[in-house]
Amino acid sequence: xxxxxxxxxxxxxxxxxxxxxxxxxxxxxxxxxxxxxxxxxxxxxxxxxxxxxxxxxxxxxxxxxxxxxxxxxxxxxxxxxxxxxxxxxxxxxxxxxxxxxxxxxxxxxxxxxxxxxxxxxxxxxxxxxxxxxxxxxxxxxxxxxxxxxxxxxxxxxxxxxxxxxxxxxxxxxxxxxxxxxxxxxxxxxxxxxxxxxxxxxxxxxxxxxxxxxxxxxxxxxxxxxxxxxxxxxxxxxxxxxxxxxxxxxxxxxxxxxxxxxxxxxxxxxxxxxxxxxxxxxxxxxxxxxxxxxxxxxxxxxxxxxxxxxxxxxxxxxxxxxxxxxxxxxxxxxxxxxxxxxxxxxxxxxxxxxxxxxxxxxxxxxxxxxxxx
Numbered sequence: 332x333x334x335x336x337x338x339x340x341x342x343x344x345x346x347x348x349x350x351x352x353x354x355x356x357x358x359x360x361x362x363x364x365x366x367x368x369x370x371x372x373x374x375x376x377x378x379x380x381x382x383x384x385x386x387x388x389x390x391x392x393x394x395x396x397x398x399x400x401x402x403x404x405x406x407x408x409x410x411x412x413x414x415x416x417x418x419x420x421x422x423x424x425x426x427x428x429x430x431x432x433x434x435x436x437x438x439x440x441x442x443x444x445x446x447x448x449x450x451x452x453x454x455x456x457x458x459x460x461x462x463x464x465x466x467x468x469x470x471x472x473x474x475x476x477x478x479x480x481x482x483x484x485x486x487x488x489x490x491x492x493x494x495x496x497x498x499x500x501x502x503x504x505x506x507x508x509x510x511x512x513x514x515x516x517x518x519x520x521x522x523x524x525x526x527x528x529x530x531x532x533x534x535x536x537x538x539x540x541x542x543x544x545x546x547x548x549x550x551x552x553x554x555x556x557x558x559x560x561x562x563x564x565x566x567x568x569x570x571x572x573x574x575x576x577x578x579x580x581x582x583x584x585x586x587x588x589x590x591x592x593x594x595x596x597x598x599x600x601x602x603x604x605x606x607x608x609x610x611x612x613x614x615x616x617x618x619x620x621x622x623x624x625x626x627x628x629x630x631x632x633x634x635x636x637x638x639x640x641x642x643x644x645x646x647x648x649x650x651x652x653x654x655x656x657x658x659x660x661x662x663x664x665x666x667x668x669x670x671x672x673x674x675x676x677x678x679x680x681x682x683x684x685x686x687x688x689x690x691x692x693x694x695x696x697x698x699x700x701x702x703x
Contacts (some may be wrong), residue, residue, distance in 0.1 A: 341673060351484075352469070354395075357691035360463060362478065363481065363483070364468065364469050364471065364487060365392055365470045365479075365480050366471055366472065366478060366483075367473050368473060368475060368476055368479075369474055369475060369476055370475060370477065371630060387525075389535075390534060391478065392470070392478075392533045392535075394516070396467070396468075397503060399493075403491055406464065408464060408465060409497055410436075410498050414502055416431045418430040421669065421673065423670030426567070426655075427504070427668075427670055427673045429665055430642050430656070430659070431655050431659060431662060431665035433510060433661075435498055435658050436498045460606075465494050466492060470490060470493065470526065470529075471487045471526075471697035472489070472490075474529070486510070488509070488511055488538075490510055490583045492508070493508075493528065500658055501559055501560070502557065502558045502596075503539075503556070504556070507527055507530055508529075509523040509552060509556040519552055520613075524612075525605055528630045529599055531626050531629055532601065532630045534670070535630075536558065538626070539556060540557060540627050541554055541555070541625070541626040541627075542555045542556065542623070542625055543555075543650060544623050544646075546621070557596050563653050563654035565653070566589060567588045568587065568589045568593075569586075569588060570586060570587065571584055572584040573585060576698070579589060580598065580603075580636075580702060581597065581598035581603055581604050582595075583595070583698060584597070590674045591637070591681040592650075593637070595633070596633045597632050599631060604633070611635075611697050612624075619640060621647075622635060622637040623636040623649065623650035624636075624650060625653070628695060635694055637687060638680045638681065639683070644678055648680055649679070651678075655673075
């Protein structure tokens with residue numbers, strides 16, 4: 332059961348006196364707020380334990396996200412109508428997916444404000460700070476047993492801000508931005524990963540995918556998410572399990588017969604999987620190893636892609652490209668796309684065999700600490 336709390340001002344975006352508990356760029360902003368229930372699936376460990384979620388029914392969080400996103404679509408805040416983009420499955424064994432979209436751009440990503448100093452609190456400025464209508468809502472932990480929706484609330488501390496991407500890759504494409512006035516979220520941490528996994532569980536939609544691209548040069552972390560019409564090719568690849576904690580526990584497998592080195596973490600016990608993955612990512616960040624995350628299957632499967640270190644220290648491919656989904660801006664490139672060309676593109680950036688074996692050993696060592 333999800334309760335709805337109505338405050339004095341019931342408009343979704345309105346101005347109000349600055350809240351005393353927050354400082355900086357979010358003062359005066361009121362937005363819809365979805366608070367998770369304290370009866371958390373992550374704390375309980377079993378996905379089946381989350382209250383009142385049935386896979387066949389649309390969840391409250393799913394309906395909020397889609398309603399807010401479609402509202403911004405009808406208001407003309409996107410650069411194009413992504414729902415009209417042409418999509419095809421490329422012939423071949425791996426069934427890569429190509430989308431033709433002349434308007435798509437990699438440049439519509441969160442950036443550091445020009446007049447900000449990196450060590451200050453709340454310094455990260457996104458395009459929606461000038462256009463607040465791009466900020467959809469916020470999710471955060473709650474103290475009540477069941478989730479609740481507050482239609483108009485001040486931006487809370489330690490939450491996830493959900494904003495549109497004005498240059499969407501797919502339907503429902505949003506940014507999920509960890510926010511705290513006391514923590515500089517420069518790299519992926521367990522708290523941010525926990526919130527994102529909680530979103531995956533409570534959205535409860537098999538089409539919903541979340542993505543994260545690690546870059547050593549990033550000034551602030553953010554996830555992305557969208558609803559995919561077709562499952563990603565990597566999700567159908569065969570697996571070779573090399574770590575397992577019993578029949579109901581966590582499994583770590585390598586994806587076989589795939590051009591980019593990939594691991595898959597699977598579990599019905601999300602809290603343990605989240606803690607293991609957060610520590611693994613922390614180690615990868617310390618070693619400046621580029622990686623990407625794909626969260627699918629309502630949070631129960633997480634794909635970890637490994638790319639080669641480059642002189643510029645950034646990921647050359649996005650997580651959806653690593654998963655086998657490519658957006659092209661040229662009609663000729665779309666029409667002539669082949670599996671062979673995309674295989675080469677993925678293989679070129681992939682971590683080598685020796686490095687991959689080292690990563691697998693690292694994963695076993697870390698996972699063993701949590702499951703022993």
